[in-house]
Structures are given as C-alpha cells and as structure tokens.
Amino acid sequence: xxxxxxxxxxxxxxxxxxxxxxxxxxxxxxxxxxxxxxxxxxxxxxxxxxxxxxxxxxxxxxxxxxxxxxxxxxxxxxxxxxxxxxxxxxxxxxxxxxxxxxxxxxxxxxxxxxxxxxxxxxxxxxxxxxxxxxxxxxxxxxxxxxxxxxxxxxxxxxxxxxxxxxxxxxxxxxxxxxxxxxxxxxxxxxxxxxxxxxxxxxxxxxxxxxxxxxxxxxxxxxxxxxxxxxxxxxxxxxxxxxxxxxxxxxxxxxxxxxxxxxxxxxxxxxxxxxxxxxxxxxxxxxxxxxxxxxxxxxxxxxxxxxxxxxxxxxxxxxxxxxxxxxxxxxxxxxxxxxxxxxxxxxxxxxxxxxxxxxxxxxxxxxxxxxxxxxxxxxxxxxxxxxxxxxxxxxxxxxxxxxxxxxxxxxxxxxxxxxxxxxxxxxxxxxxxxxxxxxxxxxxxxxxxxxxxxxxxxxxxxxxxxxxxxxxxxxxxxxxxxxxxxxxxxxxxxxxxxxxxxxxxxxxxxxxxxxxxxxxxxxxxxxxxxxxxxxxxxxxxxxxxxxxxxxxxxxxxxxxxxxxxxxxxxxxxxxxxxxxxxxxxxxxxxxxxxxxxxxxxxxxxxxxxxxxxxxxxxxxxxxxxxxxxxxxxxxxxxxxxxxxxxxxxxxxxxxxxxxxxxxxxxxxxxxxxxxxxxxxxxxxxxxxxxxxxxxxxxxxxxxxxxxxxxxxxxxxxxxxxxxxxxxxxxxxxxxxxxxxxxxxxxxxxxxxxxxxxxxxxxxxxxxxxxxxxxxxxxxxxxxxxx
Amino acid sequence: xxxxxxxxxxxxxxxxxxxxxxxxxxxxxxxxxxxxxxxxxxxxxxxxxxxxxxxxxxxxxxxxxxxxxxxxxxxxxxxxxxxxxxxxxxxxxxxxxxxxxxxxxxxxxxxxxxxxxxxxxxxxxxxxxxxxxxxxxxxxxxxxxxxxxxxxxxxx
Numbered sequence: 001x002x003x004x005x006x007x008x009x010x011x012x013x014x015x016x017x018x019x020x021x022x023x024x025x026x027x028x029x030x031x032x033x034x035x036x037x038x039x040x041x042x043x044x045x046x047x048x049x050x051x052x053x054x055x056x057x058x059x060x061x062x063x064x065x066x067x068x069x070x071x072x073x074x075x076x077x078x079x080x081x082x083x084x085x086x087x088x089x090x091x092x093x094x095x096x097x098x099x100x101x102x103x104x105x106x107x108x109x110x111x112x113x114x115x116x117x118x119x120x121x122x123x124x125x126x127x128x129x130x131x132x133x134x135x136x137x138x139x140x141x142x143x144x145x146x147x148x149x150x151x152x153x154x155x156x157x158x159x160x161x162x163x164x165x166x167x168x169x170x171x172x173x174x175x176x177x178x179x180x181x182x183x184x185x186x187x188x189x190x191x192x193x194x195x196x197x198x199x200x201x202x203x204x205x206x207x208x209x210x211x212x213x214x215x216x217x218x219x220x221x222x223x224x225x226x227x228x229x230x231x232x233x234x235x236x237x238x239x240x241x242x243x244x245x246x247x248x249x250x251x252x253x254x255x256x257x258x259x260x261x262x263x264x265x266x267x268x269x270x271x272x273x274x275x276x277x278x279x280x281x282x283x284x285x286x287x288x289x290x291x292x293x294x295x296x297x298x299x300x301x302x303x304x305x306x307x308x309x310x311x312x313x314x315x316x317x318x319x320x321x322x323x324x325x326x327x328x329x330x331x332x333x334x335x336x337x338x339x340x341x342x343x344x345x346x347x348x349x350x351x352x353x354x355x356x357x358x359x360x361x362x363x364x365x366x367x368x369x370x371x372x373x374x375x376x377x378x379x380x381x382x383x384x385x386x387x388x389x390x391x392x393x394x395x396x397x398x399x400x401x402x403x404x405x406x407x408x409x410x411x412x413x414x415x416x417x418x419x420x421x422x423x424x425x426x427x428x429x430x431x432x433x434x435x436x437x438x439x440x441x442x443x444x445x446x447x448x449x450x451x452x453x454x455x456x457x458x459x460x461x462x463x464x465x466x467x468x469x470x471x472x473x474x475x476x477x478x479x480x481x482x483x484x485x486x487x488x489x490x491x492x493x494x495x496x497x498x499x500x501x502x503x504x505x506x507x508x509x510x511x512x513x514x515x516x517x518x519x520x521x522x523x524x525x526x527x528x529x530x531x532x533x534x535x536x537x538x539x540x541x542x543x544x545x546x547x548x549x550x551x552x553x554x555x556x557x558x559x560x561x562x563x564x565x566x567x568x569x570x571x572x573x574x575x576x577x578x579x580x581x582x583x584x585x586x587x588x589x590x591x592x593x594x595x596x597x598x599x600x601x602x603x604x605x606x607x608x609x610x611x612x613x614x615x616x617x618x619x620x621x622x623x624x625x626x627x628x629x630x631x632x633x634x635x636x637x638x639x640x641x642x643x644x645x646x647x648x649x650x651x652x653x654x655x656x657x658x659x660x661x662x663x664x665x666x667x668x669x670x671x672x673x674x675x676x677x678x679x680x681x682x683x684x685x686x687x688x689x690x691x692x693x694x695x696x697x698x699x700x701x702x703x704x705x706x707x708x709x710x711x712x713x714x715x716x717x718x719x720x721x722x723x724x725x726x727x728x729x730x731x732x733x734x735x736x737x738x739x740x741x742x743x744x745x746x747x748x749x750x751x752x753x754x755x756x757x758x759x760x761x762x763x764x765x766x767x768x769x770x771x772x773x774x775x776x777x778x779x780x781x782x783x784x785x
Numbered sequence: 786x787x788x789x790x791x792x793x794x795x796x797x798x799x800x801x802x803x804x805x806x807x808x809x810x811x812x813x814x815x816x817x818x819x820x821x822x823x824x825x826x827x828x829x830x831x832x833x834x835x836x837x838x839x840x841x842x843x844x845x846x847x848x849x850x851x852x853x854x855x856x857x858x859x860x861x862x863x864x865x866x867x868x869x870x871x872x873x874x875x876x877x878x879x880x881x882x883x884x885x886x887x888x889x890x891x892x893x894x895x896x897x898x899x900x901x902x903x904x905x906x907x908x909x910x911x912x913x914x915x916x917x918x919x920x921x922x923x924x925x926x927x928x929x930x931x932x933x934x935x936x937x938x939x940x941x
Contacts, residue, residue: 011881018886019874019893021821021861028820201825201833201887201921253823253887254921286826498885498922663881667924671884674923699830699919707915707925736923 002579004510004517006727009662012503013517014496023251026205026220027283034207034279035064037272038125039265040115040132041292042107045141045362045692046154049105052115053133060131062124065276067116067268069102077101077271080262081236082328086166086337086358094166094358095159099327101237101264101271108156108326109362110694111291113264118272118280141362141692145323146300148359156326156360163360165324168337171353171416176306179315179351183306187388192761193376195298195323195685196678197702198369200497202253203284204293208269212277216244217270223249224260225495225535226527232262232330233270249525252497256675257368259497260537261294261329290697295685296335296369298323299376305384311394313349313403316415318380320356325365331537332365333358335372338469341417342377342738346425346461346629347403352416362692368537370675371734374464375741382460382742386749387759396746397433400461401426411723417470420463420627421723428653428718429461432631435716436651444635454638454754454773458746462739463629466539466731467724473625476540477532478548479617480513480556484601486594488515492524493533493548494541498671499733500664501541507660508546512553513593514580532619539628539731542660546727548620555616560596563614566607567591567599624724628731630654632673632739634747643770645681645748647709652739653716657730665732666715672736673713678705679737680744684763703765756780792853794819795863805851809843810834812850813860821861821890825919832891832918836860842898861890864897873897876935877928884922891918896932900939908933 004010017023054066080099088094102113115132119125140154147153148163155161180186200222207220217238223229226247234242252259265282272280284292300321306314322336340354389396405412407424414420433439441457448455467473477493490505501524506517523529534540557577564582565572568589576585583590599605600614635649652669659665682703686695696702721728741762748764749757755776760769788805791798794817801816808827813819813836822845825833829844836845837859865871873896876882883889892915899906899914906914911932920928 011878012883014886015878015881015883016870018883018889019870019877020865020867021819021890023820023886025820025823025887027824028814030815030818199921201831201885201919202823203825252885254885256921283824286828286830500884667881667884667922667927670926671923674925675921698828699826704919704921705923705925706917706919707929708912710923710925712926 002510002514004507006507006511007659008507010503010507011663012500013506014500014502025202025251025253026207026222029207029220031207031209031279034281035118035120035276036122036125037269037280037282038117038122038129039113039282040117040129042103042110042112042114044107044136044138045110045143046139047107048137048139049103049107050135050137057117057128057131060128062120063117063128064120065118065272067102067272067275069100069104072100072102073104075271076239077267078237078239080330081232082333083330084333084338086168086333088164089167095157097157097327101267109364110692111364116268116272118276143361143363143687143692144689145298145321145359145361148323148361149357156362160360165358165360168356170340172351173353175351176315176317176353180306180317183314184309185307185388185392186304187384187391188302188304189384189387189759191301191303191380191383193297193299193301193379194679194762195295196369196683197290197293197295197685198256198258199289199704200254200256200259203286203289204259204263204265205283206266206269207279207281208273209279210270210274216246218246218248219266219270220248220250221266222252222259223495224255224497224537225533226525227493227533228535229262229266230527233267237267246528249495255497256370257296257372257537258294260331260535261367286699287697290702291694292364294329294365294367295325295363296366297376298366301380303380303384305388307388307392311392311399311402313347315351316343316349316381318343318354320354322356322358323361323363323366324358325363326360327365329365329367331368335366335368339373339377339465341414341470342374342464343381344414344416344418345378345381346405346463348405349403350415354416363687370672370737372538374734374738375676378460378462378464378738379742382462383745386458386746390753396459401429418465418627421624422720423463423627423629423655424718424720425461425629428629428655429631431716431718432633432651432653435653435714436633436649438633448637454640454751456747456749456751457635458743458750459631459633460739460742460746461631462742463627464734464738466626466628467543467622468538468625470625473622474534475619475621476534476544476548477617477619478545478552479531480552480615482597482600482614484598486597487519489521489523491530492522492545493530493535494545495525495536497536499536499541499668503664504542504660508549512549513556515593519594531617539733543626543722543725543729543731544622546729547622547725548618550726551618551620552616555618556614559614560593562610563596563600563606564591567596567605622724626657626722626724626730628654628656628735630735630739632743634743636747636751638751638769640773643766643773645764645769647677647711647744650711651714653718654735655718655720655730656732656735657720657722657725658728659717659719660729668732669715669736670713672734673740674705674710676737676740677710677744680741680762681764790850790854792850792858794858795860803850806849808846809836809848809850809853810845813845819860819862823887823890832895833888835891835894837894837898840898840901842895861893864893871897872938873900873932873935876931876938880927880931880934882924882927882931884924888918888920892920892928896935900936904936904940906936
C-alpha cells in the first residue's frame with residue numbers, strides 16, 4: 001500500500017518549515033520602500049462627523065499621506081457588496097448599507113475606519129493619527145440584539161427606521177401551527193447565543209502594491225480564498241477589470257470564517273499604494289481586531305418543540321433575531337438564513353418552521369465563524385430536547401433515540417430544507433455512548449458529589465451541511481500540471497490556513513495518480529497562478545476539492561493513455577492505468593506516469609498531432625451537499641463555591657464520511673471542539689448597551705480557551721461514505737464546533753438541574769455560574785426563619 | 786531619539802542605530818529579518834512573540850530592545866538547525882501539534898525554556914508553563930503531548 005494514500009495517517013508535509021520559524025505569513029513580507037498605514041477608528045457607536053481637521057497631522061514627522069472618506073469619494077471608490085439577499089416584511093429587497101472603505105460623514109459602530117494615515121513607520125503614523133481632530137456629534141445607539149427592533153430604538157440607518165434588515169421565513173407554518181394545536185406537550189425556551197470573536201492568532205494584515213507600468217494592483221493578505229476577494233475589490237470598490245488585480249494569500253495564521261470577509265483595509269492599502277506610488281502595509285493590532293474584525297453569532301432564539309404523549313416530536317418552531325451589525329459582511333446574511341436546515345437535526349420531526357429577523361445594530365458586522373449558523377441551529381434543537389426530557393420526564397438518550405432518522409430511511413428528506421444522503425445516527429450515538437462509558441455516568445456523578453462538586457453529563461447528536469449551499473453547491477477548481485522532468489504541480493482553488501491541505505492533496509495525488517509525495521508540489525492562494533477557485537469555508541475543501549481532483553486526474557490518465565499507447569506500441573484503448581503505471585492489458589509491458597509525463601514534452605515520443613505536455617484542469621460542481629454528523633458526549637464538574645466549571649471528559653464519534661487522514665481529521669475535530677467549548681464556557685464579546693462601547697477589547701477581557709481549560713478528547717469514527725461525493729468524503733472543519741456548543745451546555749445544565757435551574761445560557765463563566773447557583777440556593781431557602 | 790544598541794541574537798552580534806524603547810520583536814522582524822517570532826497582540830497577552838533572553842522566555846512585543854544589551858537572545862531560527870532540530874521542534878512534528886503554525890513559535894520557545902529549567906516536568910507543570918500561550922486552532926492537547934515527548938527524548 002502506498003504511504004500517501006487515502007485513509008492513511010500521514011504526517012503533515014507542512015510542518016518542518018513552520019516549526020523552524022520559516023513560515024511565510026503576510027506580515028513576514030517586507031517590500032523595499034514600503035510605507036505603513038494606520039487606521040484612525042471611530043471611538044463612538046454612532047456619531048456625525050462635523051469636520052476632520054488634518055492640519056497638524058499632515059505636518060507631523062514621517063507622514064506621507066492622510067486619506068479620508070471624502071478622498072475615497074473623490075477617487076470614485078465604491079462600496080462592499082453583500083452576497084445574499086433577503087426580503088423586508090413588505091416584500092422589497094433588504095437594505096444593503098453603503099459599506100465604504102472610510103466613513104464619509106457618519107459612523108455607526110466603534111472601530112469603523114475614519115481616516116488612513118500613511119507614514120514612513122508605524123509609530124510615525126500612530127503619532128500623527130493622534131493629532132487628527134474630529135468634531136463629533138454623538139448620537140444615540142443600539143447594540144442589544146433583542147432591543148434593536150423595539151419601538152423607540154435609535155435607527156442605525158435612516159433608510160431602515162425599525163432596524164429590520166429582513167425577515168426570512170422557511171418551513172410549513174400551517175402544519176407546524178396545527179401540530180402545536182394537537183400536541184400533548186409543548187416545551188419552549190428562549191436561548192441567547194453570544195457574540196464571539198474569531199481571533200485567529202495572526203490578526204488581519206494587508207500589503208498593497210501598485211505597479212504603474214502594468215496599471216496593476218497586487219494585494220498580499222491573510223484570506224480564505226483569493227478569487228472572490230479579487231472580484232470584490234475589482235468590481236465593487238475600484239470598478240476596474242479583474243485582470244488588473246492579483247491577490248496573494250500566503251501562509252495564513254488561522255481564518256475560522258472571518259478571513260473570508262472583504263474588509264476596508266484590503267482596499268485601503270491598494271488605494272494608498274497607488275496614491276503614494278509605494279507599497280503600503282497594514283497590520284491589525286489586537287485591540288483593533290476586537291473592534292474592527294467582523295464578529296460572529298449573536299442571536300436570540302425562541303424555540304418551541306411540540307411532542308405527543310410518546311415523546312415523538314411533532315413540530316419545531318424557531319423565532320430568531322439575528323444581529324447583523326451596522327454593515328452587512330460579505331456572508332453576513334448567509335449565516336443568518338442559509339444553514340437553518342440544521343434545525344431538523346438527526347430527527348424525524350415532520351414539520352418545522354423558522355422565522356429569522358435580521359437586525360441592524362451599532363456593532364461590527366457579523367460574519368461566518370466556524371459553523372456559520374450550524375452550531376446555532378444544533379444548539380437550538382439539542383438544548384430544547386434536553387429541556388423537554390427534563391420537563392416531561394424522559395431519559396435524554398431515549399428521547400433522542402425514539403425520534404432518530406433510521407439509517408434505512410436514507411436518503412431522507414427532513415422537515416426543513418435538507419435531504420440527507422447518508423448517515424447512521426443511532427449507531428453513531430451508540431458508539432459514542434460506549435466510548436464515553438455512559439453507563440458509568442451515575443457512578444461518576446455520585447463520586448463527584450462526594451467531593452462536593454456538581455456533576456453534569458450532556459450529549460448532542462448533530463448534523464451539519466458541508467460543501468453547500470443546499471440548493472446550489474459551489475464548484476471548486478483543480479489543475480494538475482506536469483513539467484518536463486515528470487514532476488507535478490497541483491493548483492487548487494481552495495486555501496489552506498491550518499487544515500493541512502498540502503498533505504491532503506498529496507494523498508489525493510497518491511490515491512488517484514500513484515504519485516509519490518515528493519513529486520507533487522501544491523500551490524494555492526495566488527490569482528495569477530490558480531485560474532479559478534471558491535476558497536475554503538463551510539467544511540468543503542476535502543469533499544469539493546477532492547471531487548475536482550478526481551476529474552482532473554481522470555483527464556490526465558486519459559491523455560496519458562494515448563501517450564503510453566504510443567510508447568508501448570499499443571492502442572490507447574488497450575491501455576490500463578493502476579497504481580501510477582500504464583500497462584497494455586493482459587501483458588507485462590508498462591510505463592509509469594512520470595515517464596509518460598517526461599515523454600509528453602518530447603515531439604518524437606508522442607503521436608503526431610497530439611498537443612504537447614501533460615496537464616488538466618477541472619471545475620466541478622457537486623451534485624449535492626454532504627452532511628457530516630456525529631455524537632458528542634461531555635461531562636463537567638462545577639465547584640459550587642467558586643462557580644469554576646471543568647470539562648472532565650469529552651467524547652465524540654464523528655461520521656465525516658470517508659476519512660482522508662485520521663491525523664488531520666482528529667486535529668480538525670479537536671480544534672472545532674475547542675472553539676465550541678470556548679464559546680460555551682468563557683468567550684463573549686460584550687457591548688455596553690448604554691454607550692455602545694465594546695467592553696471586551698483585549699485578551700484580558702475576552703477569555704480564550706487555554707491549555708489548562710481543555711481535557712484530552714476521545715475521538716472515534718463511524719465512516720459512512722457520502723453518496724454525493726465521488727470519494728465518499730463529507731467534511732470535518734466545523735463538526736467539532738457544531739457538536740461542542742450544545743454538548744457542553746447540556747452538560748452544564750445537567751449539573752445545574754438539581755438546583756431547580758431549567759436553562760442556563762452561555763457562557764458558563766465562573767462568575768455567571770456562581771451567581772446562578774447562589775440565586776437558585778436562595779430560592780430554595782425557606783422564606784421565614 | 787536613537788542610540789547605538791548592541792545586541793547578540795542566535796550567537797551573532799549586531800549594532801543598530803535605533804530608539805532604545807523599540808520593542809525587541811520589531812527589531813528582530815524589521816531590522817534582522819528574523820520572522821520566526823510573531824506579532825499576535827502587541828500586549829504580551831498571547832505569547833506568539835516569545836524569544837529566549839539568557840535562556841528565559843520573554844514576550845518580545847513588549848520588551849524594549851535596550852533591555853537585552855549584553856544578554857544572549859535566542860529566536861526559533863537559532864533553536865536548532867535544519868540537520869539537527871531541537872527536540873521540542875522534533876516532538877511537535879511527531880505529535881502533529883501544528884495547524885496554522887502562528888502560535889507555534891511561542892509554544893516551542895516556552896517549552897524549550899521549561900525543559901531547560903525543569904527537565905522532568907509533570908503534566909501540571911507543562912500545562913502551567915503553557916497556560917499563557919494562546920492557540921486558536923485548538924491543538925492544545927497535542928502541544929502538551931509534544932512537550933512531554935520532548936522531555937522524555939531529552940532525558941535519554
């Protein structure tokens with residue numbers, strides 16, 4: 001068996017340079033004569049800019065240029081687009097705010113770019129920015145999701161007095177209403193999904209170059225895909241042909257959805273580079289990242305589940321208010337509305353209806369973050385099931401089991417949007433319970449109680465869409481080019497920023513073409529090299545990149561057969577390909593792919609008239625999305641004296657379809673759980689609703705999970721190949737987060753249940769837990785002594 | 786205001802005309818083209834910029850360059866060689882601890898300093914040593930295992 005084949009635990013080929021400090025991230029690139037850009041940002045949540053006095057700043061030492069919104073308007077710069085449209089209640093299209101590179105005369109959230117100072121050094125730019133004098137008229141603001149559309153609330157945009165960007169409805173409302181009317185039990189609860197920051201360790205960075213000779217812009221930036229960013233900058237902002245832009249995204253220190261957005265700073269460095277005739281670099285400081293990166297999640301959902309007397313789910317009703325921020329991020333509306341199908345979960349609930357009200361607020365725009373609507377959906381269904389089990393008196397495992405979609409029902413059209421191609425949900429559940437030693441829970445609970453700890457166990461059976469969207473899955477592109485020495489370059493439209501794609505694509509090359517890893521170079525993240533791509537998001541790269549690889553490899557083999565036939569003096573129809581070798585059927589005459597590639601460049605060695613060289617490109621649109629799924633089991637202990645919660649055991653069994661590489665897979669699952677658990681336990685972006693100021697603007701205020709906060713995870717796999725992917729791959733990037741958010745909070749709530757607490761919202765910080773425990777105990781105390 | 790500052794990095798001595806309060810990280814990256822230490826927060830809160838000064842880990846983003854005059858600075862570029870990587874670097878590869886790679890400099894440098902000070906750390910000591918280093922890819926479990934592996938390798 002080949003070392004680099006599908007399914008093998010191959011160590012990453014990326015690691016050695018990274019471990020030697022030889023990665024090449026955007027900020028590691030320094031160009032001759034580069035100037036530094038600093039962004040002056042709004043200190044107010046909502047304000048009118050009466051005037052900006054540049055006077056003293058222009059004359060400050062080292063200053064090269066200062067640019068404002070008025071300059072951008074004069075230079076004809078446009079506004080960023082929103083990729084998804086929905087409707088207002090009156091049926092008109094949703095309002096798309098003018099998302100400028102610099103504010104013109106109004107600011108609408110803390111951190112909005114107001115002016116760009118370009119100087120010889122970063123410190124000179126920062127010093128000069130302090131001299132900028134803006135005459136502000138502070139206006140009322142709104143940051144609270146639930147309050148944004150209440151009457152009397154300040155309007156973020158004059159065009160939208162009620163702050164309602166859109167109302168999106170999906171599902172069969174009449175059937176849901178009828179089911180609720182006849183239900184034996186109706187269980188309802190309001191859930192708050194906190195606002196979080198992606199916080200990749202490499203913040204956003206951009207380096208802009210303008211080449212006067214070609215009239216061409218080059219952007220180096222940490223992105224999740226270069227092609228979409230190129231089109232957005234060319235079409236929406238500069239209004240120039242796309243061919244005049246090159247976008248390069250080298251090593252990227254984590255994206256998690258956020259780096260899929262287009263941001264003002266990407267345009268600012270290019271615009272400034274052209275204005276001053278020098279390269280211009282901008283690197284976010286962490287405090288800037290907190291206020292100016294796009295944020296994520298931030299929903300309030302009213303969830304109601306209707307059940308019959310046997311515990312069968314009759315219908316689910318969800319009414320969500322989704323906070324979009326002041327502007328619409330590229331994929332902001334997508335997050336709020338396109339992954340609602342996940343509400344059906346792994347269950348047969350026949351009728352579901354969801355209403356999402358997207359609201360504007362004076363906050364940074366919300367964008368995809370690991371899961372992008374999927375963890376929110378799985379949280380709603382998995383939390384309400386636990387609450388229903390507790391209210392009615394069912395065992396939470398039994399209640400799930402009873403309603404689970406049976407494996408033999410596949411393909412299964414759920415009650416909301418999705419049709420699942422495959423999955424063995426009950427088997428996956430059983431595997432997880434076994435791996436987690438679920439039968440030992442009672443003993444562990446008793447043992448923890450003896451130590452004075454509140455113990456909780458929670459599970460979540462979850463499913464999410466990958467490689468979507470559901471109705472029109474996006475395509476991906478792969479090009480395979482051989483060179484005259486028989487080595488191959490694979491050019492991918494996806495982008496790796498931690499996932500290990502270089503290793504994965506080498507495994508595809510080994511599996512499909514029998515190529516040794518050292519003969520394959522992987523290239524991505526450069527629009528001048530890679531002809532097309534969608535990029536990496538939505539757990540899609542392995543499945544959709546793999547599907548494109550299959551087609552490109554087939555084209556290589558087809559042409560290779562013609563050349564091999566010529567070399568072996570046989571008809572191409574008699575040539576077979578296996579394990580990297582072409583052979584004449586039924587003989588021992590063979591030639592390997594590398595030899596064929598070498599020959600393909602030599603006119604005398606190919607059939608007369610055949611185009612020289614060996615290369616192929618494929619753009620492949622999958623027939624449907626995939627549905628990774630899994631079962632997570634979390635166990636926690638809470639110290640009632642301090643409110644400190646500890647995850648003591650965590651188990652997951654995932655069905656990500658065919659496993660490409662167990663090492664990469666477990667890494668993705670671990671990372672996904674860490675991010676889901678982070679949101680569940682400690683992370684939250686908090687705005688002060690009175691002032692609109694962000695209170696959590698540094699790592700001292702925003703709690704990230706650390707080495708000490710996480711246990712080691714037990715990870716198992718139930719490989720059920722996807723039917724909608726030629727390699728059977730489903731995807732793994734978001735699976736951990738989708739399961740961890742509900743599993744951790746189900747465990748926390750299980751621990752709090754005996755105190756009479758029905759539902760405790762995220763984040764389960766020590767302070768919030770301590771208060772909840774104290775309040776619950778106070779309630780239990782007799783009123784009179 | 787600039788001064789001539791003499792600093793020794795990875796065994797090489799440099800003389801730079803530079804403002805003495807410039808953070809060491811900026812000098813390493815901008816003047817010496819040593820990009821292994823990363824800018825993560827600029828506030829000594831994440832650890833991505835960690836380098837060793839006389840063998841002790843410091844947050845170079847918040848450490849003025851004049852404070853390292855006459856002391857030995859080691860960056861990840863000077864920790865091992867291509868032929869002979871440091872045991873911590875090897876262990877991180879063997880445990881597949883890196884994902885995006887951005888925090889890894891700080892993790893490796895902090896771990897190398899720990900193992901120099903305490904060649905036989907238990908799990909708690911490793912967790913404590915790395916508690917101040919943030920990783921967003923969530924590879925904490927593998928990082929902890931890698932440090933334990935490096936300790937065992939170095940004890941051989």
